[in-house]
Amino acid sequence: VSDSNDFAVRFAALEARVQRLEDESQIRRLIASYGPAVDSCTAEAVVDLWADGGTYELQHGGYTSETIHRIVESDLHLKYVAAGSAHVMTTPRITIQGDTAVVLNYSTVFVHASNGWVVDRAAANRWDLERTERGWKVRRRVNRLVDGSAAARDLLAGEDPPPSVPG
Amino acid sequence: VSDSNDFAVRFAALEARVQRLEDESQIRRLIASYGPAVDSCTAEAVVDLWADGGTYELQHGGYTSETIHRIVESDLHLKYVAAGSAHVMTTPRITIQGDTAVVLNYSTVFVHASNGWVVDRAAANRWDLERTERGWKVRRRVNRLVDGSAAARDLLAGEDPPPSVPG
Amino acid sequence: VSDSNDFAVRFAALEARVQRLEDESQIRRLIASYGPAVDSCTAEAVVDLWADGGTYELQHGGYTSETIHRIVESDLHLKYVAAGSAHVMTTPRITIQGDTAVVLNYSTVFVHASNGWVVDRAAANRWDLERTERGWKVRRRVNRLVDGSAAARDLLAGEDPPPSVPG
Numbered sequence: 001v002s003d004s005n006d007f008a009v010r011f012a013a014l015e016a017r018v019q020r021l022e023d024e025s026q027i028r029r030l031i032a033s034y035g036p037a038v039d040s041c042t043a044e045a046v047v048d049l050w051a052d053g054g055t056y057e058l059q060h061g062g063y064t065s066e067t068i069h070r071i072v073e074s075d076l077h078l079k080y081v082a083a084g085s086a087h088v089m090t091t092p093r094i095t096i097q098g099d100t101a102v103v104l105n106y107s108t109v110f111v112h113a114s115n116g117w118v119v120d121r122a123a124a125n126r127w128d129l130e131r132t133e134r135g136w137k138v139r140r141r142v143n144r145l146v147d148g149s150a151a152a153r154d155l156l157a158g159e160d161p162p163p164s165v166p167g
Numbered sequence: 168v169s170d171s172n173d174f175a176v177r178f179a180a181l182e183a184r185v186q187r188l189e190d191e192s193q194i195r196r197l198i199a200s201y202g203p204a205v206d207s208c209t210a211e212a213v214v215d216l217w218a219d220g221g222t223y224e225l226q227h228g229g230y231t232s233e234t235i236h237r238i239v240e241s242d243l244h245l246k247y248v249a250a251g252s253a254h255v256m257t258t259p260r261i262t263i264q265g266d267t268a269v270v271l272n273y274s275t276v277f278v279h280a281s282n283g284w285v286v287d288r289a290a291a292n293r294w295d296l297e298r299t300e301r302g303w304k305v306r307r308r309v310n311r312l313v314d315g316s317a318a319a320r321d322l323l324a325g326e327d328p329p330p331s332v333p334g
Numbered sequence: 335v336s337d338s339n340d341f342a343v344r345f346a347a348l349e350a351r352v353q354r355l356e357d358e359s360q361i362r363r364l365i366a367s368y369g370p371a372v373d374s375c376t377a378e379a380v381v382d383l384w385a386d387g388g389t390y391e392l393q394h395g396g397y398t399s400e401t402i403h404r405i406v407e408s409d410l411h412l413k414y415v416a417a418g419s420a421h422v423m424t425t426p427r428i429t430i431q432g433d434t435a436v437v438l439n440y441s442t443v444f445v446h447a448s449n450g451w452v453v454d455r456a457a458a459n460r461w462d463l464e465r466t467e468r469g470w471k472v473r474r475r476v477n478r479l480v481d482g483s484a485a486a487r488d489l490l491a492g493e494d495p496p497p498s499v500p501g
Contacts, residue, residue: 010345011177017352018184024359025191032260036271039291039313040324084315086273086289088257090422093366104370106420108444108451110275110289112314117275117286119451122420122444124373146373147446148418157374178344185351192358199427203438206458206480207491251482253440253456255424277442277456279481284442284453 020096026136027094027101027129035087038077043069051130051137055164058143059151080120084112092127101136103127104156107143121145124152126161140164190263193303194296198270202254205244210236218297218304222331225310226318247287251279259294268303270294271323274310288312291319293328307331357430360470361463365437369421372411377403385464385471389498392477393485414454418446426461435470437461438490441477455479458486460495474498 030049037045050056050065063071071077092105109121128140142161144152155161197216204212217223217232230238238244259272276288295307309328311319322328364383371379384390384399397405405411426439443455462474476495478486489495 011181014345014349014352015181017356018181018188021188021352021355021359022184025188028258029260032258032272035257035273036260036291036323036325040320040322042324045324081320082315084289084313084319086257086275086291086313088273088275090369090420091258091362091366091425093363093370105366106369106422106444108420108422110273110286110313112289112312115285117289117313118449119286119444119453122418122446122451124370124420145446146418146420146444146451148416152418153374153415155374156370157376157379158370178348182348185348185355188355189351192355195425196427199425199439202424202440203427203458203490203492207487207489209491212491248487249482251456251480251486253424253442253458253480255440255442258425277440277453277480279456279479284456284480286453 023096023101023131023136024094027096027103028092030129030136030138031089031092031103031105031127035089038072038087039081039085041072041077041081043072046071048134049138051132051139054138054140056138056141056143057161057164059145080109080111084117085120086110086117089125099131100139101127101129103129104158106146124155126155128161187263190268190298190303191261194261194263194268194270195259197296197303197305198256198259198272198294202256205239205254206248206252208239208244208248210239213238215301216305218299218306221305221307223305223308223310224328224331226312247276247278251284252287253277253284256292266298267306268294268296270296271325273313291322293322295328354430357435357465357470358428361428361430361435361437362426364463364470364472365423365426365439365461369423372406372421373415373419375406375411375415377406380405382468383472385466385473388472388474390472390475390477391495391498393479414443414445418451419454420444420451423459433465434473435461435463437463438492440480458489460489462495 047069054065056063088108090106092103095102107123107125110117111120123143123145126142129136130139146152214236221232223230255275257273259270262269272292274290274292277284278287290310290312293309296303297306313319381403388399390397422442424440426437429436441457441459444451445454457477457479460476463470464473480486
């Protein structure tokens with residue numbers, strides 16, 4: 001009995017480790033799905049990334065899970081798409097704690113110009129994620145341009161993001 | 168006996184989950200191997216990424232597994248290498264189904280210029296992969312510049328790529 | 335007894351496979367932590383990535399684990415931070431062998447300018463890592479600009495890096 005109990009404990013521990021790796025895999029896929037969704041103007045694919053009530057907070061304005069479908073219709077976005085754009089999400093630094101996770105990475109937007117592509121945006125991103133019935137989703141994404149201001153540096157230093165402002 | 172059967176099922180399920188994570192790890196490594204191979208002009212390392220009979224389809228022309236070694240000898244490539252180039256593959260969005268997988272990502276080519284580096288190419292990529300006796304390999308890679316045309320957007324939206332054109 | 339022995343072997347093999355995946359996860363996080371650490375000038379977070387006695391070797395000079403905290407105080411770095419910078423580490427190609435690992439990737443530094451961002455550096459990186467009591471850490475990082483010289487191509491081809499030069 002003792003052996004079998006020991007073993008049940010060891011097996012459950014291994015299952016938990018595999019679950020943790022699967023969580024990370026799903027989070028990585030979530031982040032990697034943003035670019036293809038916006039660059040192809042697939043509004044429903046963007047919406048699907050957010051948790052109900054989740055937010056996307058940019059420096060000037062933002063979106064909620066109820067308005068995020070409009071992101072592919074904004075003037076800036078339509079300009080990007082007409083020119084040709086690649087919203088590249090860089091390798092995420094993932095920290096999982098149970099049913100929530102924090103991800104830090106950069107987003108860079110490459111836009112086609114007369115001679116090659118220009119980097120029209122480079123921003124620090126903090127993603128607060130949560131495990132939902134639909135899988136890992138975005139509770140809150142904060143995006144701050146790396147333009148020399150403290151806002152991006154604070155995010156990258158791991159400080160808590162500023163209070164949420166409804167979009 | 169029932170316990171032991173239950174357990175065998177649970178163990179096999181966990182083994183399958185670990186296999187799935189290993190598949191993803193190998194696919195990620197495959198994608199991450201392309202840049203170092205071409206930027207160092209290591210033709211055999213490029214060839215090794217493709218499945219027998221696999222293709223690499225660009226907007227103007229392409230390669231098969233039998234001709235892909237020539238990619239490091241093309242005029243454009245030699246110009247890149249002389250200047251200094253980095254073929255960067257962005258975080259792949261991986262979808263595995265049994266022995267095949269579909270990957271979406273962007274490729275960006277940074278080329279050294281008089282003052283820093285320019286982005287000479289930014290493209291959407293769809294990779295159709297398959298598990299072979301040599302591990303996960305490329306059955307088909309389709310590359311479309313993000314230049315405002317529909318071709319890249321269609322790939323990123325998840326639509327099937329156009330019929331294959333032999334290189 | 336034979337069954338139970340067989341099973342113990344199978345279980346240990348699965349544990350080892352999971353450990354290997356966890357090693358990779360930790361290595362990926364190590365690489366993804368470099369950018370946020372330097373771009374936020376968090377010296378202690380940079381120091382924490384290196385093994386005791388580890389080195390960071392650039393083309394002109396370098397650092398050891400004892401001097402690496404100064405990297406966020408260099409003239410070039412202060413210029414980057416004042417303008418706004420994103421040190422982006424691209425998807426790593428990871429090769430693990432027991433308690434050591436070799437990683438190849440590119441680093442690109444995006445710096446804010448009057449009109450968007452410029453790519454001020456693009457370099458090939460080889461990271462020699464080791465498992466320490468504090469987790470996976472950098473024993474040696476070699477960084478070579480992709481500027482057409484052979485140094486970057488040799489790193490990307492998988493050749494051994496040049497003899498270490500103390501920083």
